Amino acid sequence: MKLYQFPFAPNAAKVRLYLAEKAELGCEIPIEEVLVNLVEGEHKSEAHLARNPHGTVPTLELDDGSFLTESLAIIEYLEVRYPILSMWGDDPASAAYARQIERIADLGVLINAAREIHTSNSPLGLPPNRPVSEYHKGRRELAVGHLERIVSDGRPFLAGDRPTVGDCTLQAILQFARFRELDLLEDAPNLRAWCDRFRERPAAKQTIVL
Ligand SMILES: N[C@@H](CCC(=O)N[C@@H](CS)C(=O)NCC(=O)O)C(=O)O
Structure with missing residues (x-):
């Protein structure tokens, strides 16, 4: 999987922090991070718009080549795929x-x-x-x-x-x-x-x- 992100962008930072906390708990999720520089307008490039027509970050590329373009949906997907050590709660x-x-x-x-x-x-x-x-x-x-x-x-x-x-x-x-x-x-x-x-x-x- 690849996470298209920009460190200052809050919705991307939310997913990156989630991944780091999950790893800290002992659940390392293998994701390559790819920088999309918002200040330089890279989120509106043809390449990024092909991944995410809204031209926003974060965007998660799944192993089958499809994309998730909403931060909470990305976290939900990862929580279901890696259910151990839930970042929501156990009950x-x-x-x-x-x-x-x-x-x-x-x-x-x-x-x-x-x-x-x-x-x-x-x-x-x-x-x-x-x-x-x-x-x-x-x-x-x-x-x-x-x-x-x-x-x-x-x-x-x-x-x-x-x-x-x-x-x-x-x-x-x-x-x-x-x-x-x-x-x-x-x-x-x-x-x-x-x-x-x-x-x-x-x-x-x-x-x-x-
Ligand atoms: N609802 C989306 C919002 C995504 C979003 O608006 N991301 C901002 C950065 S935090 C962005 O890429 N803004 C650039 C733009 O809208 O052109 C999510 O939760 O992922």
């Missing part, structure tokens, strides 16, 4: 809870923060749009506040006592925000403590570049 209730946390991190924080950044300080040169940026800032602040309240019970990871996919999702968008010099955790001391602890983990040290 239905904890897996569903971890999924809920991931959806808050993705739909609430990642997507809104990415839109906020791309309409204010886009590394891809997209045009600023202040009202749209403010709208997404408000939405991501709500989601960050929600997660901040959740981790204020002292749990080590977002979904409890073990790392799950949501930890990877939130770390991925925090890195992208740092890349654009935006602090998403200004009013979230508990999440900041979680973030600092998570970044000390071997998987994060290998994967997070900023």
Whole structure:
């Protein structure tokens, strides 16, 4: 398998962190990483559009030559193919809870923060749009506040006592925000403590570049 990726791109970073955490647990998934440089526009090249008509990363090329183009679908595929040491949870209730946390991190924080950044300080040169940026800032602040309240019970990871996919999702968008010099955790001391602890983990040290 090949993972087409760009380290700062949050959806790609989420999959790379997932792979590194899974390997840390003892499940090494054989995947070759291929860089697609978004800042240089390589994601809109003919070669990449042939893999993924949306021209986005991550894109996973499977062994049969087909492609998956959504980060969560890529993780789902890998979790089903490599079911040992689940990155969701071992029983239905904890897996569903971890999924809920991931959806808050993705739909609430990642997507809104990415839109906020791309309409204010886009590394891809997209045009600023202040009202749209403010709208997404408000939405991501709500989601960050929600997660901040959740981790204020002292749990080590977002979904409890073990790392799950949501930890990877939130770390991925925090890195992208740092890349654009935006602090998403200004009013979230508990999440900041979680973030600092998570970044000390071997998987994060290998994967997070900023
Ligand atoms: N829903 C997709 C979103 C993929 C996506 O938007 N990726 C961004 C980088 S994080 C990208 O490639 N953006 C370039 C573009 O949209 O032109 C996923 O979860 O994989």
